[in-house]
Amino acid sequence: DIRLLRQIVRTHLNLEMAATDEMVAIALEIKPDYVTLVPEKREEVTTEGGLNITGQIPRIGRFIDQLQGAGIPVSLFIDAEPVQIRASQKLQVKFIELHTGRYAEARDEATRKKELDSLAMGCKQAISVGLRVNAGHGLTYRNVYPVACIPGIEELNIGHSIISQAVLVGMEKAVREMKQAISR
Template sequence: MTKLSVNINKIATLRNARGGNVPSVTQVAMDLERFGAQGITIHPRPDQRHITRKDVYDLKPLVKTEFNIEGNPQSAFVEMVLEVKPEQVTLVPDADDAITSNAGWDCEKNLTFLKSVISKFKNEGIRTSIFLDPNPEMVKFAAETGTDRIELYTEFYAKNYPKDKEEAIKSYIETAIEAEKYGLGINAGHDLSLDNLKYFSDHIPNLLEVSIGHALISEALYLGLENTVQIYLKRLAKW
C-alpha cells in the first residue's frame, strides 16, 4: 500500500495568521498519526511564513511514523536537517519567495551540487528524495545524484486530470517505469486530492508514498480531519 504523509504547512499558516499556538502544529501532527496518517511532512522556508525552525525541532521527538522535511538545500536548511535527522529529506529547488513549489530539479545541470548534498544526508542515515518533473530523460541524472527516491511533481497531472486523465498521467507512468530501471523509489506530491488520487495511485508503478497537504486540509474543513484521512487511505488501498 502507498503510504500517506500529510503536509501540515497549512496548519502552521493558520496559526501564524493569528499568533499564539492555535491550532497547535504538534497536536495536529500527533492527531493525524492517531487518525491513520503514515507520515508527517513539513516544508520550512527561510521566511518561516508557516513552519518555523522551532516547529521542526518540536516535532522531531513527537512524530512516531515517518518525519519528512522538504526544502531547498541551502546551507541553513542542510545544517538543520543534519541536526534533526528525520527519516526522509526531500530536496525541492524552490525560490525563497515562491508561494509554493513550482518545478522539479534539472538534475543534469545541478548534478555536482546534488551529489554533494545528498552524500551528506546519506552519511547520516537520512533517506533522500528529490523533486522531479515527469520527464523520463531526467531520471538517469537523478540516479547519478545518489538519491534513494524521486518525488514526482504532480501539478501538471492534477491540472489536466479533469480534461484528459489518460494524457495527464502518461508522462508520469513513463517516468516511474524509467525510475524502476534505476532502482529508485517513487514518491509523489502537489495538488493531489480526493478527486484525482485514486487514478494516480492505481496507475503509477512502485508508488511508495504521497505527500498531501493543501487539498487534505481544505477538504477536512467540510469532512473533518479524521474522516478525511480515512478517505485518503481508502483511495490508496489496493484490493
C-alpha cells in the same frame, strides 16, 4: 516546529527542503527519516515544478553526500522526465518524488491522460534503475485514484487537500476520506 515534530511523529518524518547550506544544517541537526530536496524560491507560495537537477549535479551532489553520509536518505522532487530520472540515478539518491502538478492542473481528459501516462512511464523507468518512487503535488480527493494505481509508487504526498478538508470535518475524518479515495 520541526524540532517538535521530530519528537512526536510516530511514523516517518520527511523534511521537504531547499538544497541550501542552511537547510542541510537543520536536517543534519534534526535527523529526519528522510529529506526531499525541492525547488524553492522565496516568493513562491507552493512548488511550481520539479527540481531541475541536470544542470546542477555537482552542487546538489554535495548536499546529497552530506545528508546520506549522515544516514539520512535523500529523495529528489522531479518531473517525470527521462533526463531527470537518469540524473537522479547518477546522484545515487534512494527515492524520487514525481511532480504530479501538470496532471493535477490538466483542464481536459486528453491532457490528463497524457500526464498520467508520463508519470507511469517515469515511475517504470525509475524503478528499472533502482530508484524508489513517491509522487505528489496538487493531488485531491477527486484526482488521486489514477495516480495511486500506478504500479510501483510507494507513497503519495498530499497535504493541502487533506488539511483543507480537515478544517471542515476534522483531521481523522479527512485522512480516512483520502484513504478511501486512494483505494476506491
